[in-house]
Amino acid sequence: xxxxxxxxxxxxxxxxxxxxxxxxxxxxxxxxxxxxxxxxxxxxxxxxxxxxxxxxxxxxxxxxxxxxxxxxxxxxxxxxxxxxxxxxxxxxxxxxxxxxxxxxxxxxxxxxxxxxxxxxxxxxxxxxxxxxxxxxxxxxxxxxxxxxxxxxxxxxxxxxxxxxxxxxxxxxxxxxxxxxxxxxxxxxxxxxxxxxxxxxxxxxxxxxxxxxxxxxxxxxxxxxxxxxxxxxxxxxxxxxxxxxxxxxxxxxxxxxxxxxxx
Amino acid sequence: xxxxxxxxxxxxxxxxxxxxxxxxxxxxxxxxxxxxxxxxxxxxxxxxxxxxxxxxxxxxxxxxxxxxxxxxxxxxxxxxxxxxxxxxxxxxxxxxxxxxxxxxxxxxxxxxxxxxxxxxxxxxxxxxxxxxxxxxxxxxxxxxxxxxxxxxxxxxxxxxxxxxxxxxxxxxxxxxxxxxxxxxxxxxxxxxxxxxxxxxxxxxxxxxxxxxxxxxxxxxxxxxxxxxxxxxxxxxxxxxxxxxxxxxxxxxxxxxxxxxxxxxxxxxxxxxxxxxxxxxx
Numbered sequence: 001x002x003x004x005x006x007x008x009x010x011x012x013x014x015x016x017x018x019x020x021x022x023x024x025x026x027x028x029x030x031x032x033x034x035x036x037x038x039x040x041x042x043x044x045x046x047x048x049x050x051x052x053x054x055x056x057x058x059x060x061x062x063x064x065x066x067x068x069x070x071x072x073x074x075x076x077x078x079x080x081x082x083x084x085x086x087x088x089x090x091x092x093x094x095x096x097x098x099x100x101x102x103x104x105x106x107x108x109x110x111x112x113x114x115x116x117x118x119x120x121x122x123x124x125x126x127x128x129x130x131x132x133x134x135x136x137x138x139x140x141x142x143x144x145x146x147x148x149x150x151x152x153x154x155x156x157x158x159x160x161x162x163x164x165x166x167x168x169x170x171x172x173x174x175x176x177x178x179x180x181x182x183x184x185x186x187x188x189x190x191x192x193x194x195x196x197x198x199x200x201x202x203x204x205x206x207x208x209x210x211x212x213x214x215x216x217x218x219x220x221x222x223x224x225x226x227x228x229x230x231x232x233x234x235x236x237x238x239x240x241x242x243x244x245x246x247x248x249x250x251x252x253x254x255x256x257x258x259x260x261x262x
Numbered sequence: 263x264x265x266x267x268x269x270x271x272x273x274x275x276x277x278x279x280x281x282x283x284x285x286x287x288x289x290x291x292x293x294x295x296x297x298x299x300x301x302x303x304x305x306x307x308x309x310x311x312x313x314x315x316x317x318x319x320x321x322x323x324x325x326x327x328x329x330x331x332x333x334x335x336x337x338x339x340x341x342x343x344x345x346x347x348x349x350x351x352x353x354x355x356x357x358x359x360x361x362x363x364x365x366x367x368x369x370x371x372x373x374x375x376x377x378x379x380x381x382x383x384x385x386x387x388x389x390x391x392x393x394x395x396x397x398x399x400x401x402x403x404x405x406x407x408x409x410x411x412x413x414x415x416x417x418x419x420x421x422x423x424x425x426x427x428x429x430x431x432x433x434x435x436x437x438x439x440x441x442x443x444x445x446x447x448x449x450x451x452x453x454x455x456x457x458x459x460x461x462x463x464x465x466x467x468x469x470x471x472x473x474x475x476x477x478x479x480x481x482x483x484x485x486x487x488x489x490x491x492x493x494x495x496x497x498x499x500x501x502x503x504x505x506x507x508x509x510x511x512x513x514x515x516x517x518x519x520x521x522x523x524x525x526x527x528x529x530x531x532x533x534x535x536x537x538x539x540x541x542x543x
Contacts, residue, residue, distance in 0.1 A: 031340070054366060055288050055289060055290070055441045055443070056288070056441055056442065056443070057441065066340075067339070067340035067502070067504055067507075068289045068339035068340040068502075069289060069339070070288050070289025070290050070339070070441050070443075071289070071502065072290070072440065072441075072495055072497055072501065072502065074441075075290075075440050075441050075497065081440065081441055081442070082442075083442050083443065083444065083446065083447070083474075084288055084313070084366070084370045084442075084443050084444045085370040085371065085373065085374040085444060085447055087370070088366060088367040088370045088371070088385075089367075089370070089371065089374075089385070092367070093367065093385060093386050093387075116363075116392065116393075121392070121396045122396070124351065124352065126348075126352075127336075127343070127347075127348045127351050127352060128343070129335050129336050129337030129343060129344075130333070130334060130335050130336055130337075130363060131334065131335070131365050131366075131391070131393065132314075132334055132335035132365070132366050133365065133366040133367065134365070135365040135367070135387065135388055135389075135391040135393065136365055136366075136367040136386075136387045136388075138390075139386075139387075139389045139390065140386065161392045162390060162391060162392035163391065163392060163393075164390075164391060165389060165390025165391060168390055173390075174390070177389050177390050178389065178410070178411065179389050179390065256504050257504060257505060
């Protein structure tokens, strides 16, 4: 039985992210938390959403969460599967994608993301996997949603490397670089929902999840947090949302032999 | 004209020390058996191109055969980081390697430009991205018609492309299906190519006319290696061995464990072992 009173912060994050997607969206899905959110949206309020993974699968509807962006089920359930050059040229660069959904290792207050290195690029302390599709997802999709679990290591004052560009130094920085898409318009964490300030583009807390305090948001964030004057509380997961997510994760664990998909 | 050979002969004839080689497969159809043959033959000082260098590049790098890697995402898909590649980058073990890092869009465009016989790829990319500050081969070009500034990267022109595919017919035409990645572009961009296949069939007469087929005169060597993509998968033949990807995280975490695993499973094994490995999948 679903116990509505004890959902986890991670479940709240995934469900809040799922709610932000609509039936008409064409969504480029990053691996990790974004993939779970996109599929919960598809299985609840947005059955006709088009999910695209960078392996070339367009309009996919997996029964379990994929372990990688190229799992066979993505192809088997897709409307069509195209080559990777076609994916990036016609579909992403061609402006067909409404939302790019990204995760991040490091994130700053303007939605700039680092998944490349910790430390100096040429002598890194930690070499992370790198950007993959993200540099162009961040600039070619009409808008970008980001999800990250709040920690002071992840949400930092200054990222070590600009893997993908958000709002740069804020304000009209995107426009000045000739980028005509909106960039990050939504940040969903395990504690809150953030949106960029219309002028400065700095992420501002719009809604705190149930039971979360301002102090907790500040303690787990590496920059001085701004809160909206009209701060709201995120509605807790509905029974349908929570059941859908838990069943999806249980199916995924069974299919991948104990490994949680993403 | 495609030549049917043993995997050993195909690798000996097509790969030389110092070559630039693209082993492609975008999470699907990864040519593991062919990479293992290259390791057994000790072909070295390789420049490796790949969008998503995963376990096979970790293995080639860990065995000290690699001089340089050109890539866009270096991770163990769904698991984490590539520990042998990290050890080479962070600690120069077993040797220092050069890296040239791109985005997926740049790599895909560079293969396509190579296949199209162009010197460079032009695309809308790298805007605001840090890679163009650290990779001198990322440049820009102005559209002569609109004045828009676009990104440019050199075309990929590997000496050899190595891929795994579902089937070849007797003539040597090769069928790739499912997630097709950049394999067609990689083969057409390269001077030579080695293709391992699950199956050799009489003809392709009953296939849909628009399937991804590399005609026999675009392929150099074909080797019949059932299971040759394991632990990656071959759509229509066997599933991805997710447990093996998880195990690799442990094996690759320790230099001695890695060397012992390579000895037992690569140096002292042969291509025939792959058919056994996929039996239960």
